Amino acid sequence: MLKTTTHNTMHNNLKAADPTTFNDIFTQLQQHYGHLPWWPADTEYEMMVGAILTQNTNWKNVEKALANLAGHLTGKIAPQQILAMPLDTLAQLIRSSGYYNQKAIKLKALTLWYQKYDFDISQARCIEGATLRIELLAVNGIGPETADSILVYALDKPFFIIDNYTRRILHRIGFELPTGYDKLRLLLEQNIPRNITTYQQYHALLVEHAKRYCTKIPQCQHCPLYCCCQKNIE
DNA sequence: TTCCCGCTAA
DNA sequence: TTAGCTGGAA
CATH class of the missing domain: 1.10.1670.10 (Helix-hairpin-Helix base-excision DNA repair enzymes (C-terminal))
Incomplete structure (x- = not known):
């Protein structure tokens, strides 16, 4: 019984x-x-950009924003160009992803972090996962879910x-x-x-x-x- | 109108 | 703990 x-x-x-x-x-x-x-992206940087853009947002709307960016940058989305672009221009390009003013700021912040590794994913991958996670969480606009997505799909760190x-x-x-x-x-x-x-x-x-x-x-x-x-x- | 692969600030 | 951020599709 x-x-x-x-x-x-x-x-x-x-x-x-x-x-x-x-x-x-x-x-x-x-x-x-x-x-x-997964994750659908041509480069690790594009993956990270997508991770920001998809915050509380339908992926379809993100795809449009990514296409807009790629179109404006004539091809692949390069971190140097994102940094060089005026905030308003960036915001308008990613409009379809929602929260575009916030996300434009977030993309700049993400990219500044990436610059620390010369925009080179293999350099970033040399750093320990736990350390990278702390760094990412310190970036304005990157919370735990976005950080872990980047760690898993761009940096190959298991979280x-x-x-x-x-x-x-x-x-x-x-x-x-x-x-x-x-x-x-x-x-x-x-x-x-x-x-x-x-x-x-x-x-x-x-x-x-x-x-x-x-x-x-x-x-x-x-x-x-x-x-x-x-x-x-x- | 609701729902999207959230986060910050307060 | 929650308001505010925001467009686009269902």
Whole structure:
């Protein structure tokens, strides 16, 4: 006879994080979506620019902004040109990404940080991940999610990216999630093998899944995680 | 009207 | 803890 502990009842049968479950989720998503070509960008610098532009913004609008920038700069988006450009001009070019005045300032700040490494990604990659993370967080306009995105997709440093999608999916599946960005990040990093390829792909899968099935109003019918999910919907 | 791969300032 | 930042698509 199974006994339900009062502890379980009080916490609505929430799951504890464990490596096997996270591995299962990864496998299921991987089988469904296959390998995803993330992050979409021609250069590491463009990746970082995209990370700023997509803050609380639909990626489609970011693509337009990136295309505008590339057009104005006749080709590839170079950090030197971003620094040289007047703030207003930059702001107008990225208008479609929203918060354009703020983001223009943020792009300048990001680029000034990058200049420290001569705009050379291989130089930046020589620095330890934890150090780079502190540096990025000190840049105006770069918070934890943007920092970790840059670390994972441009600098090849393994930090688990936490975004709304990650929280939404894991919450619905039924995990007890700590409040606070770093608490959840550390929890996942302790339960998922810390290698860069896995972290790149895992985050990509979560985002894709949140857009296809685990949307604001979830489409559970043909969800690849249907069986292991408690459908813990508000 | 709501929702987008958030962050800062206060 | 939350107002403010902002355009574009659904």
